[in-house]
Amino acid sequence: MSSGNAAGEKAHGATKFFGELANRTSQAAGRASTFMLAAAVVIVWAVSGPLFDFSDTWQLVINTGTTIVTFLMVFLIQNSQNRDSAAIQVKLDELIRVGSARNSLVGIEHLTDEELEDLRRKCEARAKAEKSGEETVKATGRKARHVAERAVD
Numbered sequence: 534m535s536s537g538n539a540a541g542e543k544a545h546g547a548t549k550f551f552g553e554l555a556n557r558t559s560q561a562a563g564r565a566s567t568f569m570l571a572a573a574v575v576i577v578w579a580v581s582g583p584l585f586d587f588s589d590t591w592q593l594v595i596n597t598g599t600t601i602v603t604f605l606m607v608f609l610i611q612n613s614q615n616r617d618s619a620a621i622q623v624k625l626d627e628l629i630r631v632g633s634a635r636n637s638l639v640g641i642e643h644l645t646d647e648e649l650e651d652l653r654r655k656c657e658a659r660a661k662a663e664k665s666g667e668e669t670v671k672a673t674g675r676k677a678r679h680v681a682e683r684a685v686d
Contacts (some may be wrong), residue, residue: 536608540660551612552616552683554590554609555608555609555610555612555613556613556616557609558609559609559613562606562610574598575595578591578594578595622642635677650660
């Protein structure tokens with residue numbers, strides 16, 4: 534085994550570990566019990582204020598704790614969100630590929646903002662044109678039924 538392969542395996546292992554940690558942490562963070570625990574910590578901190586004469590250190594404890602938790606949670610939740618978005622994108626791409634939708638839409642998440650906006654406008658225009666065409670067909674059908682009814686009478 535080459536040293537490059539060992540480094541790649543280590544990186545893969547670290548990525549896998551971080552992914553699992555991020556997933557478990559984001560799931561735990563979304564539970565009601567986690568919220569209740571966090572609220573209890575804040576209540577204990579607030580109630581302990583008089584014991585510490587509302588000192589700067591007392592305030593620093595909650596500020597530092599919440600800053601650290603927020604800082605770490607941003608990375609963990611973003612990682613989970615990125616993986617969820619990627620999985621959803623793959624599923625949508627597969628549905629487009631096997632369905633009757635246009636295969637040209639597969640991979641559009643890699644376009645620039647301007648290209649996406651242009652594509653959105655074209656899709657909206659196409660949807661409007663299809664709706665207008667459907668209304669025209671319905672109106673023509675109504676007229677044909679009316680003419681047929683008059684011809685029978």
